[in-house]
Amino acid sequence: MTNNWLLLDSRLPLEVVILLICSMSMLILGALLFPVHAGILPYYEGGLFGLLLFVFALQTITLGKTPFGDTARSWLVIAAGTVIAVIGIVACFIPDAMGRVPRMLLISFFGIGGMSLLLQLFLSKSKFRIWRRYGGIFHHLTIACALVYLFSIVMAVFLSNTEFATTPQIASAALIFGLAILYLAWVLQKIYSNQPSQGALPCRTKGGLLAPADLSIDNILLLVLGLFILILGILLIPVNLGMLPFSGSAQLGLMMVIFSVQMIALGNTPIGPFRRSRLIVITGLVFAALGITSCIIPEILVPSLTMLIGFLNLIGGIAAIVKIVTPALKVPQSQSAPDKTQTQITMATLTMNILTIAFGASMLIPNIIPGLILGAVLTADGCVLLFLVSLLVKIEQGFRGQFFPRHCEK
Template identity: 45%
Template sequence: MWKSFLEKTEFLFEDADLYFDVVVLLVAGMAVTLTGLLLFPVYSGLIPYYENGVYGLLLFLFGLQTVSLGRTPAGDMRRTKAVLVLGVTVAAVGIVACFVPDVFTLVPKVVLIICLCMGGLLQLLQMLVSKDKLQAWLGYGGIFLYLAPACGAVYVFSMLAGLLVWEQGLFSASLTAISVLVYGSSIFVVAFLLQKIYRAYPQAAKASGDDFGLDADKAMLLLTGVFMLILGVLLVPVSFGRLPFSGSAQLGLLMVIFSIQMLASGGTPVGPFHRTWLVILFGFVFAALGIVSCVVPNVLVPFLTLLVGLLNLVGGAAGLVKIVVSAVKRMKEADAVPTVLVHLSITQFVMNLVSILFGTSMLISNLIPGWIVGVILTANGCVLLYLMRLLIRIDRLRSDIMEAEYGK
């Protein structure tokens, strides 16, 4: 019996090959689909609903796609500074929308309508007239023939979702929930088709180019840093009762960020792992918990507070131990360490220390005053952004060294 069970679950320990844009689409599909499912009990009055949490989560995903892939609501673009600023701005609007209920509602609503309606329309038109899309897909045949109607459905239902955000009473409650479900399902279909295409044609999975060396991992670092900065800054007035705050959506969005890191690279809050299908499974669980916490306020707060606190505490402690062991090893070897690596170690040390403080503050309420937690998180955001800069610098140095050696 156990042997049979182990044989059936052996695939969980095999390396996964999900592509990053597929990961983002899967999380977006989960967000929309779970929202559609939850709308049934919401409209029945069985559970509460946090509108800003849904808007904020979707905007964050739009921003993530723009920053990491250059895939904007208006279509694929080269990741110039303007495109990156646009993506970070959209993500930041989404983050604030999640955190601040009631006060900050109009701006995220308008931005989301633009992303859904105008974005869906522009991408539908691009698909129809671009030689690289519909015409090319029809010429390729095979699985590409399914991509056209799937993408078309996503674009059409994206526009419909935008109209529903604009006018919530446009359809009946049941029809609204069903429309959202169909939209989410169409996103899943596109993700599935793209995964199959990328496996068959890996060159098709190349991200939009940039001049910054900002790959998917660093894009996540950038947006996580922005998340922590905004959270830290907002916690100061929140702690003095000057601003409302949704702890549920804050935890939910953080769980979604964790999940994307796990799905994209195997990076977990307690350290990096091989990106096996087991890690992918946990990533989807994290995503589901985060999405539900964004949509339904307060229900998962006690559990997620404990979970996020423990993850930060364990991850920070493990990171500190790793850094200390590595430093001791280098001291024994007495090798010269490049300055940039010293800065990297110091940055990681500070980041892990802040993670421990944050985790402790979540596990033991009122241990640290709220405004001090805000300062700690602001510092954490700055450290994450500096870490991203260091990693880009290290990648460039490594590239220069390889080019020099190749030139010899």
């Protein structure tokens, strides 16, 4: 057992991880709006709106927690979350491309969603009415939820009428909102650590959009990353043809946020998987802070993040290829050949990492790959990653099908 505090295991549930990202987004926004108001820093509204939509989408896809309430994580919910993620990604990348759509969605999520959640908090039989009987930490849970929902409504009011409050007032509200979310994350972490949920065993059900989506968190985050890379690659083609504007800072920032979620939730870093220690979690939080800042404040962090992400992609791609090739060279000739799916996974992973190396090299050495070709490379990388996810999901569902019945017994 290690005595180093940084190397101790971290057991943050995914819900707490996403709440931490939400809290950091609001706290950093609140802190940055003061120098923005003073004219010291620039400000990119599209990056902020896209980031917030992306976080809403992430919560919906991974947990089934929509802006309007909890629901089963069905394929329909994942599809809806994916659409929101796409809108958020495009809003980040292409200034003003989505018009008022991101703002209206956020007003709906913060405003209508906040009111809906507040009503559910006090009217639902499974929330406040039960929590008050438990007492203790559940009193804090009620207060934290109420604060988050109330300030969510406040933020919706500010978004719907930009003249309703001054920038310093909005900044102050964002800071309080961020602290409220942080308070909720702390409460949930206490509850989960003391009373871990056992969860229901998954079961196979009939197909359809309303069927439960048997996707692991690993595969969902890979799906999100693949979607991000695919959209980036597709958009870079018209951008390099001069047909669209592009925000490099928001693109880098959102990529850092995706990296941070993978690191904090799973221990998966851009250079490979690690044990989810507190050191990895802290590093992930630093990544998140840099990414959020880059989404909100354009250009300032672009040189640093370009070098960092380029280096991570280059080293990560090389390390992954070495990890794939080295065991293959040691396989005895007499050993039976791997099955078709395993071969496809190996080839897809190898191809993806070669493309990742190319992307990393293009960031470290400007103009080594022409912009149009880079767009094609990233498009191919995204497609390969999505294909890899489909293979992993196929294996995952086949594995579950061996151990769980096709229909649940009632």
